[in-house]
Amino acid sequence: MARCLVIGVDSALGAPLFRRIEGEGHPVFGTTRRTGPRSQNSFFLDLSLPPENWPSFPQIETAWLMAGWTLQADCKADPSGAHLVNVERLLQLARILAQSGARLIFPSTSLVFDGQSPAPGPDTPTSPQGAYASQKTEVERALLELPGQSCAILRLGKVLTPDLPLLDSWKAALLADQPIEPFADLFIAPLDQASAVEALFRLGMCKKTGIFQFCAHDQISYADIAMRLTRLLGKDPSLVKPVLQREKMKDSPPPAPFATLETGGTERVLDMKAPSALDVVDSVLCSFLKMD
Numbered sequence: 001m002a003r004c005l006v007i008g009v010d011s012a013l014g015a016p017l018f019r020r021i022e023g024e025g026h027p028v029f030g031t032t033r034r035t036g037p038r039s040q041n042s043f044f045l046d047l048s049l050p051p052e053n054w055p056s057f058p059q060i061e062t063a064w065l066m067a068g069w070t071l072q073a074d075c076k077a078d079p080s081g082a083h084l085v086n087v088e089r090l091l092q093l094a095r096i097l098a099q100s101g102a103r104l105i106f107p108s109t110s111l112v113f114d115g116q117s118p119a120p121g122p123d124t125p126t127s128p129q130g131a132y133a134s135q136k137t138e139v140e141r142a143l144l145e146l147p148g149q150s151c152a153i154l155r156l157g158k159v160l161t162p163d164l165p166l167l168d169s170w171k172a173a174l175l176a177d178q179p180i181e182p183f184a185d186l187f188i189a190p191l192d193q194a195s196a197v198e199a200l201f202r203l204g205m206c207k208k209t210g211i212f213q214f215c216a217h218d219q220i221s222y223a224d225i226a227m228r229l230t231r232l233l234g235k236d237p238s239l240v241k242p243v244l245q246r247e248k249m250k251d252s253p254p255p256a257p258f259a260t261l262e263t264g265g266t267e268r269v270l271d272m273k274a275p276s277a278l279d280v281v282d283s284v285l286c287s288f289l290k291m292d
């Protein structure tokens, strides 16, 4: 059984990934930056602290690098603070783990592309927009240059979860028969959490290295997601008043027209089929509506 390590075990994806690995019977360790009582197989690790504060890990076969600043707004507001954690310290840690023989799995993002053309492939030149995406791109490049080809990168589409605050605010408005104004020109090629975690798990277990990509095979706008929710709530579809982000947020760059990635090679390697955007949205909305 492979000895595994999840860096960032409290993250939305890291927590279920840890359980998935554990459920398969592999010995697995996790890291947290939260203070307080910890389980025996958990280490304290805060990437904002220099390496002398980091734990010594046992010999690890596969490590998933799930920790970091993940909100684009935070990375934009404090690009150097985000760069320290997301790039400098994460790469220091990656080098330590790789030198001790670990294989690394790095969750990256479809945002390494500017979304000006549909379904870019793993080898398409990257074109990140904004601090978060640039940091992901920088880490991808550096990891691929690590000696010994010890890294697999998985670019994921937006992972849609039922706790998305937007769903709460839409639902509250719709139940009060108030109109909502979702963006019709903002697209995602989403994944549900279970599929994203399964893809990360399988990539970790299959020993491949290089760049992999997984997301829905098509895209959906936020306006269409809102319309879906409205119908599930049995409310009047005319309450949905789609607007254009490029007009509402004139100070921001216009949203990208494309969100999909080329996923064929990864689907074959992982033996997983990319879902349709609508199936992902429907399953997440059903879970959301069951949460009350």
Ligand SMILES: NC(=O)c1ccc[n+]([C@@H]2O[C@H](COP(=O)([O-])OP(=O)(O)OC[C@H]3O[C@@H](n4cnc5c(N)ncnc54)[C@H](OP(=O)(O)O)[C@@H]3O)[C@@H](O)[C@H]2O)c1
Pocket: 008, 009, 010, 011, 012, 013, 014, 032, 033, 034, 045, 046, 047, 048, 049, 065, 066, 067, 068, 069, 070, 071, 085, 107, 108, 109, 110, 155, 156, 157, 158, 159, 160
């Ligand atoms: N979710 C998506 O849609 C998506 C899509 C593509 C790629 N990814 C990537 O997948 C990974 C996991 O994403 P996620 O959505 O699961 O992330 P998340 O829920 O936002 O969790 C990020 C984790 O990083 C930890 N963290 C933040 N700063 C840290 C520091 N200085 N030292 C140590 N840990 C720190 C946080 O700790 P606390 O819990 O204590 O705050 C948190 O547990 C990220 O690399 C993300 O970029 C996510």
